[in-house]
Amino acid sequence: MLAPRPLRDADLSWVEGVFTDVDGTLTTSHRLHSTTVRALERLAAAGLKLVLVTGRPAGWGEAWARTLPVDGVIVENGGLLFLRGHGGKLRKVYAESPKVRVANRRRLEAEVAAVLRQVPGARLSTDSAYTEVDLAVDYNEEARLGEEAAGRIEALLSARGVMAVRSSVHVNCWLGRFDKRSAVRRFLKLAWGLRLEPGDKRFVYAGDSFNDAPMFGEFALSVGVANVRRVLDRIDTPPAFITRAEEGRGFEELARAILAQRGRRAPRGVRP
Template sequence: MATPRPLRDADLSRVEAVFTDVDGTLTTAHRLRAPTLQALERLADAGFKLVLVTGRPAGWAECWARTLPVEGVIAENGGLFFLRGAHGRLRKVYAESPRVRGPHRERLVAEVTAVLGQVPGARLSGDSAYTEVDLAVDYNEEARLGEAGADRLEALLRARGVTAVRSSVHINCWLGRFDKRSAVRRFLKVAWGARNVPGEGRFVYVGDSFNDAPMFGEFALSVGVANVRRVLGRIDTPPAFITRAEEGRGFEELARALLAHRRGTRGDAS
């Protein structure tokens, strides 16, 4: 497996948009620090388009889309996204039709409920009540199941035909043929009439965990914040580049690098 290169080796000079994970990437110790929020604001003010890509629920995503300086939020590991339209209006786009979502949701609840009873201490995340498509099992936010418990849950869920992919805090569970990568491709087409062309360098993705691996493979400019080292030996596709700092401070490091390239492009040495 290729080893991620230092962020300083990345050519960020043509980047137009930043797609970023949230937990463990923007957050630090489960909190969004003021300097990280300021980094988002500075990027937006400099003309970068920002899109959050998360396993968190639709309820969170709508709030973020309305209150943060972002163009959109892809939520529930690609199950749906919000994008900002004319006059600031939000548009919600699902990966699947209502005809498919209904039966999938009913079966998902049954399958996850059955598995929770087989692992002591396993429970749905506190925010699963605000999901529409997927469900999340808490292993590292309020619960402390450890690696063995998380591995056991993933194995049981997958044996029942449920897609189960770990973030830094939850095991996200869903039925359906979507993930972060397919949702980003659709977002690019619907929101901007664009696609990710290898070698163009227009888009960068930053993340930290198992459910970011498809995105690391999708983007030539893929960046892992330093805490991604904890999972490098267990993901199929590593990021191309890595920051020195972990979590939100790693995102701030990427933001500074992007802003430095933008200033250089404009001939601004300040």
């Protein structure tokens, strides 16, 4: 497995859009700082597309889509997404049909409840009440279960046929054939009629944890904020590049690098 290269080695001069995780990537110590919001604003003002990709609930995603300078939000690890439709109207798209969602939700709640009874102190995250597709077990937000307990929760859920993967704060769990990667592919097609190509320099992905590994493999320009080092020895696919700073400051570092390189690139239409 190749170690991530320093961010300074990345060619970001042709980046047109940024897809980014939220917890531990935009947030710092669980807070979204004004300097990180300003980094998003500067990217948007420069004409870049911005899409959040998170395990957080649909309710959070709709609020972000309406209040932050972003073009879309993918939530619940790919279970649904928000994008701008005709006239700027917010459009909500699910990964699966209503019938399938209802059946999966019923079973998911039962499977997760059974696992929670097996792990002392385990409970749903407080924001699971606002989810529509997945559920989240809190191990590092308000709860302090630790990595060992989080790993046990993942293993128990997987043994019951439930998709389970950690973010920096929760063990996200769901039933269905979707994840962050499939949702990004769908978003690109629906929003802009595009798809990622091998070695694509138009889009970058930023993340920090286990559930970002599929995205690190999908994007040639994948960037881990520095706190990703804590899980590098345990994720399937590492990011191609890594920032010096952690969490939101790492994202701000990435934003500065993108804007600086775009300002120095060759004339429009002349690609390397």
